[in-house]
Amino acid sequence: MVVADNLVKSFPVAGGQKRAVDGLSFRVARGEIFGLLGPNGAGKTTTLRMLSGMILPTSGSARLAGYDVATQPFEVKRVLGFLTANTGLYLRLTPRELLQYFAELHGMDRPAARRRAEHLVDWLDMREFADLRCGSLSTGQRQRVNIGRVLVADPPVLVMDEPTLGLDVISNRLILDFIRRAGDEGKTILLSTHYLDEAEMLCDRIGFLHHGRLIAEGTLEELQRRTGLARLSAIFLKLAAEGTEAAAPAGAGS
Amino acid sequence: MTFRRRVRTIYGKELVDLLRDRRTLIAMIVVPIFLYPVLMLGSLQAITVQTQALGQRAIIVAGLGGADGPQAESLAHLQYEYDRIRALEPSATPASKAPAASSESAPGDAPAAEVEDSAASPPPLQLSWTPCASVEEIEQCVRDRSAHVGVVFEEGLTFSPDRRNRIRILYDREEPRSATAHARLEDVIARVAARINDERREALRLPATYFDPFEVTATNLASPSSILGQILPLILVLMTITGAIYPAIDITAGERERGTLETILACPVPVIDLIVGKFLVVATIAILGAALNLGSVCATVYFGGFNELIATAGQGIPYGQLALILLCLIPFAVLMSAIMMAVCSYARTFKEAQNYVTPVILAVLIPGGFAALPATELRGMMLVVPVGNMVLLTRELLIGAPVGTSELLTVLLSTTLYASAAVAVAAKVFGKESVVFADVESLRSTFDRRLIQPSPRPSLTMALVVTAVLFPAWFFLQSWLQSTRGAENGLGALRRTFAAMPVMFVAVPALVAAYWKVDLRGAFGLGGASVRAWAGAVLLGMSSWIVAREMVVFQHNWFGMSDLAADSAAALERLLRDLSPVELVILLGLIPAVCEEALFRGFLLGAMRSGVRKMTAIAASAAVFAVFHFILAKLPVTFLLGAMLGWVCWTTRSILPGVIVHFMHNTILTLSAAHREWFSFLPQPQEGAQDHLPAGVVLSAIAIFTAGCVLIGRSAPKATGGSAA
Structure with missing residues (x-):
C-alpha cells in the first residue's frame, strides 16, 4: 500500500545542501500499522510530508495506494487522511461546517458533503457541539472533530505525525482508540511518534529513523531478537550507536 | 472537481471565516462608517464649540492702575460704546478695519471668516480687569496666563474728531485664549470705529462712498486646494490598504500559526487554487472596505454640508461618478491585496506579518503623501507611480475635475500590471515549500544566492516583477530624457531614448x-x-x-x-x-x-x-x-x-x-x-x-x-x- 524507494529530501542551506532524508526505503502492507520512530530531526516529518504529496522528494520515489507522490500528488491526497497533534481547526467555523468544507475539498458536491458531515457528526457523537464554533470546544472535542476531518473521505491510508504529542490523558486515549479501531477496520496506517510505548502497543512493524536513514525495521519481536533487548527505547539506543551498519533489515520485512 | 468549484468552495469558506471575526468587521465596517463622520463632523463641532466658548468667556484684561483708574475707565468707555452699538444695531453690518471693503470668494477658505462676519448681531462682551503697576507687569501677566491680554491706552479714551486714540494690545499668539481675546478686542475696536465713522459721515451728510472709495471682489480661479479635498483621497486609499491588511495576515500567517495550513495542504487541492480563493477573499474585503469608505465619505460630505469644502464652487462631489471612482479603486484594492498577501506569506506568525506590513505601509505612504500635495498633478510620471497615481485619480474624480481617457487608462492599466505581478509573487511565495513549512529561513531561501537552484528559464513571477518594475522606470526615463533637451533638441532625446533601451x-x-x-x-x-x-x-x-x-x-x-x-x-x-x-x-x-x-x-x-x-x-x-x-x-x-x-x-x-x-x-x-x-x-x-x-x-x-x-x-x-x- 505504501512503498518508499531510496527516498531523498535535501534542503538548501548556506554552503550546500542538507539531507533531511537520505535514501529511505520501506514498504507498508495493506491493513498494517507501521511505526516510524526516531528522535527530533531524524526526518520523520519530512518523510511523512513527502509520502503525503505535500513536498517533493529530491530524488527517489514513493507510491501510496499505487499513486506516485511526485507525479500524482492529488491522487495521493485523495486516498489519505493526515493527522498531527498540532493540526489546528478553523476556530470560527462549526464542526459541521468544517467537515462539510473538507468533504467538498475532497470532491464531493454540496449535498453529498452535507450528508457525509451529518454521518460523521453522528458516528463520532458530536451532535451536542456540532453547531458551536470550534474555538469554544474543549481539547477532546476538537480532537474528535479532527478525527472526523481525517475520515471525511473515508481514506484507505492514514498518515499520522506525532498524533498524541502534548495531548492530555483523555485526548490521548481518544486518538489511540481511534488508531486501534482504524487498524481493526483494515486501514493502512503510517505513524510517527516519540512515544515508544505507544508504538509497542499499536504498531505491527516498526522502522527506526536516525539522521534521515532507516537503521532498522521489523516487528517488535524481530527487533528484540536482533538486539537481545526487551524495551524499544533500549533497542533504539543500541541501534543508533551501531550507526549506519545497522541499517540492514532485521527481518524479512513485508 | 473543477478549478472554479474548488476556488468557489475556498472563497466561500474563507469569506465566512473572516466575516465572523470581530477584528475584520471593525476594520471593514465600523472604522469607515464611524471614522469620517467622527473626524469631520466631530472636529468641526469641537472647533466651533471651543471658539464659541472662548468668545463668550470674559476676557481678562491686564492694565495699568486699579479698577477705578483712568485706564480701566477708558476700557469701560470702549465697552459702553460697543454695548451701545449692540443695543442700537441688533443686526449690525460687518465691521471693516480698512477703508476698502473687501471680500473674497474662494472655494476652500471662505466659510470660517464669513460665518463669523455675517453673524446677526455683535456678540456680547465681558471684560474683567487685572490691575498692574507697569507695562512689564502686564507683559508678565499675559505670559503667565493670569490675563488673556494687556491693554494700554496712551491717553484717556475720547472720541474727539481731532484726536486719534492710540491703544497697545499685548497678547500671546501661541496661546489660543489670548489670541482669541486679541481678535475679539480688535473686532470691538473696529466695530466702534466703524459706528463712529458712520455717525460722523451722516452728520456731515456725506455719501457712504466718502470713506470707502473701493469695493474689491476677489475671485480665486486656482484649482481647488482645500485641505479636505487633498487629504480625503489619501485617506480613502489608505483605508483600502488597511482593509486588505488584516484578512491578508489572517489567511496566510494566521493560517500557519493556527496549524491549519498543513491540514489544507494535505487535501487534494492545488496551491494555486488555494491562493486564488484566498486572494479573492482579501480583494473582496478590500473592495468592500473601499466601497464602504467611499460611501461613508460621500454621506458625510453630503449630509454634513461639506460640499463647498471639498470641490470647486458650487459643484460638490460628482455623485454620478461614484461608480467610476469605485471601479478605479478595484484594481488598486487588488494590487494592495496581492502585495499584502505576498508579504504576509513569508511570515510564520501574526506578529511577524504585522512587522513585515509596517514598512510596506510606509513605502506606500511616500508616493501617496507626495500625490496628496496640492501642487502635484495627474500627468507625466505621476500617471504610473504606484499608489500615487490612484490618490491623484481619486482626487480628480472626487472634486469633479476633468480626467482624460488616456490618463484614466494609463492609471488603470499600470495598476493592473502591478497587480498581476503582485498576484504572481503571492502565488509563488505561498506555494514555496520553504515558506509553507518554514523548514529553512523563508526570506533567505528566496534572496540568498547560495540557496537558489539553477533554472532553465525565468519563473512567471520573476518575469512579471521585472516587467512591472521596468514599466514605470522606462516611463520615467523616457520623460526625463525628453525633458532634458539640449541644443540638438528632439533628435538628442530620440537618440538617448533608444540608446537606453538595451540597458533597460x-x-x-x-x-x-x-x-x-x-x-x-x-x-x-x-x-x-x-x-x-x-x-x-x-x-x-x-x-x-x-x-x-x-x-x-x-x-x-x-x-x-x-x-x-x-x-x-x-x-x-x-x-x-x-x-x-x-x-x-x-x-x-x-x-x-x-x-x-x-x-x-x-x-x-x-x-x-x-x-x-x-x-x-x-x-x-x-x-x-x-x-x-x-x-x-x-x-x-x-x-x-x-x-x-x-x-x-x-x-x-x-x-x-x-x-x-x-x-x-x-x-x-x-x-x-x-x-x-x-x-x-x-x-x-x-x-x-x-x-x-x-x-x-x-x-x-x-x-x-x-x-x-x-x-x-x-x-x-x-x-x-x-x-x-
Missing part, C-alpha cells in the same frame, strides 16, 4: 536572471531556428509593415486622429528625416527589434511557457508590449504586432526569427516615413490625409504575409504542442 530591456532582466541562476540562453529564448522559420520571418518582415500601415490608415479614417496624435506623428516624421539612414536603421530598426524581442518575447513570454495557455500568454505579452509604447492611438496596432511576434516566438521556440520580422517591419516603416522618395509607389499624403495603398500592393503583401505565416507554422519543432508544456 536587456541588461536589467539579464542581471536579475543571472542573480537567480537562470540560464541566459533560456531566459531570452536564444535557441536556433529552422531554415523555414528564417524564410518565414523574412516574408513576414517584408509584408507586415504594409498590413500595419493599412490598419493605421483604417483606424484613422474610421475613428479619426486626435490633433495631438497628428502633431506628434508629424514631429516624429520631421525628426526621422534629420537622421541619417544608417542611424535610423540602427536606432529605430535594430535596437528595438533586439531589445523588445528579448524582453517581451524572450523573457516575459518565455516565462509563460510553463503554466499559461498559448493564446493567453501571447495575448498577455502583446498587451504588455502595447502598453509599454505609452501611446493610446497606437495600442491596437502595437497589440496586434506584439501578438504576431509572440506567435512567431512561441511557434519557433526562439526570439531570433521575431527579431528579423521586427527589424524589417520597423526599418521599412520608418524609412518609408522619412524618405518618401524611395517609396514612390506609395500614395503621397496630402495635408495630413492618409490614403490606402493600391489594392495590388496590399493584396501582394497579404499573400506574402500568409506565406510567411505558413512557413513559420510548419517550422514548429515536433515537441511544440498547442498549449503550455
Whole structure:
C-alpha cells in the first residue's frame, strides 16, 4: 500500500545542501500499522510530508495506494487522511461546517458533503457541539472533530505525525482508540511518534529513523531478537550507536 | 472537481471565516462608517464649540492702575460704546478695519471668516480687569496666563474728531485664549470705529462712498486646494490598504500559526487554487472596505454640508461618478491585496506579518503623501507611480475635475500590471515549500544566492516583477530624457531614448536572471531556428509593415486622429528625416527589434511557457508590449504586432526569427516615413490625409504575409504542442 524507494529530501542551506532524508526505503502492507520512530530531526516529518504529496522528494520515489507522490500528488491526497497533534481547526467555523468544507475539498458536491458531515457528526457523537464554533470546544472535542476531518473521505491510508504529542490523558486515549479501531477496520496506517510505548502497543512493524536513514525495521519481536533487548527505547539506543551498519533489515520485512 | 468549484468552495469558506471575526468587521465596517463622520463632523463641532466658548468667556484684561483708574475707565468707555452699538444695531453690518471693503470668494477658505462676519448681531462682551503697576507687569501677566491680554491706552479714551486714540494690545499668539481675546478686542475696536465713522459721515451728510472709495471682489480661479479635498483621497486609499491588511495576515500567517495550513495542504487541492480563493477573499474585503469608505465619505460630505469644502464652487462631489471612482479603486484594492498577501506569506506568525506590513505601509505612504500635495498633478510620471497615481485619480474624480481617457487608462492599466505581478509573487511565495513549512529561513531561501537552484528559464513571477518594475522606470526615463533637451533638441532625446533601451530591456532582466541562476540562453529564448522559420520571418518582415500601415490608415479614417496624435506623428516624421539612414536603421530598426524581442518575447513570454495557455500568454505579452509604447492611438496596432511576434516566438521556440520580422517591419516603416522618395509607389499624403495603398500592393503583401505565416507554422519543432508544456 505504501512503498518508499531510496527516498531523498535535501534542503538548501548556506554552503550546500542538507539531507533531511537520505535514501529511505520501506514498504507498508495493506491493513498494517507501521511505526516510524526516531528522535527530533531524524526526518520523520519530512518523510511523512513527502509520502503525503505535500513536498517533493529530491530524488527517489514513493507510491501510496499505487499513486506516485511526485507525479500524482492529488491522487495521493485523495486516498489519505493526515493527522498531527498540532493540526489546528478553523476556530470560527462549526464542526459541521468544517467537515462539510473538507468533504467538498475532497470532491464531493454540496449535498453529498452535507450528508457525509451529518454521518460523521453522528458516528463520532458530536451532535451536542456540532453547531458551536470550534474555538469554544474543549481539547477532546476538537480532537474528535479532527478525527472526523481525517475520515471525511473515508481514506484507505492514514498518515499520522506525532498524533498524541502534548495531548492530555483523555485526548490521548481518544486518538489511540481511534488508531486501534482504524487498524481493526483494515486501514493502512503510517505513524510517527516519540512515544515508544505507544508504538509497542499499536504498531505491527516498526522502522527506526536516525539522521534521515532507516537503521532498522521489523516487528517488535524481530527487533528484540536482533538486539537481545526487551524495551524499544533500549533497542533504539543500541541501534543508533551501531550507526549506519545497522541499517540492514532485521527481518524479512513485508 | 473543477478549478472554479474548488476556488468557489475556498472563497466561500474563507469569506465566512473572516466575516465572523470581530477584528475584520471593525476594520471593514465600523472604522469607515464611524471614522469620517467622527473626524469631520466631530472636529468641526469641537472647533466651533471651543471658539464659541472662548468668545463668550470674559476676557481678562491686564492694565495699568486699579479698577477705578483712568485706564480701566477708558476700557469701560470702549465697552459702553460697543454695548451701545449692540443695543442700537441688533443686526449690525460687518465691521471693516480698512477703508476698502473687501471680500473674497474662494472655494476652500471662505466659510470660517464669513460665518463669523455675517453673524446677526455683535456678540456680547465681558471684560474683567487685572490691575498692574507697569507695562512689564502686564507683559508678565499675559505670559503667565493670569490675563488673556494687556491693554494700554496712551491717553484717556475720547472720541474727539481731532484726536486719534492710540491703544497697545499685548497678547500671546501661541496661546489660543489670548489670541482669541486679541481678535475679539480688535473686532470691538473696529466695530466702534466703524459706528463712529458712520455717525460722523451722516452728520456731515456725506455719501457712504466718502470713506470707502473701493469695493474689491476677489475671485480665486486656482484649482481647488482645500485641505479636505487633498487629504480625503489619501485617506480613502489608505483605508483600502488597511482593509486588505488584516484578512491578508489572517489567511496566510494566521493560517500557519493556527496549524491549519498543513491540514489544507494535505487535501487534494492545488496551491494555486488555494491562493486564488484566498486572494479573492482579501480583494473582496478590500473592495468592500473601499466601497464602504467611499460611501461613508460621500454621506458625510453630503449630509454634513461639506460640499463647498471639498470641490470647486458650487459643484460638490460628482455623485454620478461614484461608480467610476469605485471601479478605479478595484484594481488598486487588488494590487494592495496581492502585495499584502505576498508579504504576509513569508511570515510564520501574526506578529511577524504585522512587522513585515509596517514598512510596506510606509513605502506606500511616500508616493501617496507626495500625490496628496496640492501642487502635484495627474500627468507625466505621476500617471504610473504606484499608489500615487490612484490618490491623484481619486482626487480628480472626487472634486469633479476633468480626467482624460488616456490618463484614466494609463492609471488603470499600470495598476493592473502591478497587480498581476503582485498576484504572481503571492502565488509563488505561498506555494514555496520553504515558506509553507518554514523548514529553512523563508526570506533567505528566496534572496540568498547560495540557496537558489539553477533554472532553465525565468519563473512567471520573476518575469512579471521585472516587467512591472521596468514599466514605470522606462516611463520615467523616457520623460526625463525628453525633458532634458539640449541644443540638438528632439533628435538628442530620440537618440538617448533608444540608446537606453538595451540597458533597460536587456541588461536589467539579464542581471536579475543571472542573480537567480537562470540560464541566459533560456531566459531570452536564444535557441536556433529552422531554415523555414528564417524564410518565414523574412516574408513576414517584408509584408507586415504594409498590413500595419493599412490598419493605421483604417483606424484613422474610421475613428479619426486626435490633433495631438497628428502633431506628434508629424514631429516624429520631421525628426526621422534629420537622421541619417544608417542611424535610423540602427536606432529605430535594430535596437528595438533586439531589445523588445528579448524582453517581451524572450523573457516575459518565455516565462509563460510553463503554466499559461498559448493564446493567453501571447495575448498577455502583446498587451504588455502595447502598453509599454505609452501611446493610446497606437495600442491596437502595437497589440496586434506584439501578438504576431509572440506567435512567431512561441511557434519557433526562439526570439531570433521575431527579431528579423521586427527589424524589417520597423526599418521599412520608418524609412518609408522619412524618405518618401524611395517609396514612390506609395500614395503621397496630402495635408495630413492618409490614403490606402493600391489594392495590388496590399493584396501582394497579404499573400506574402500568409506565406510567411505558413512557413513559420510548419517550422514548429515536433515537441511544440498547442498549449503550455
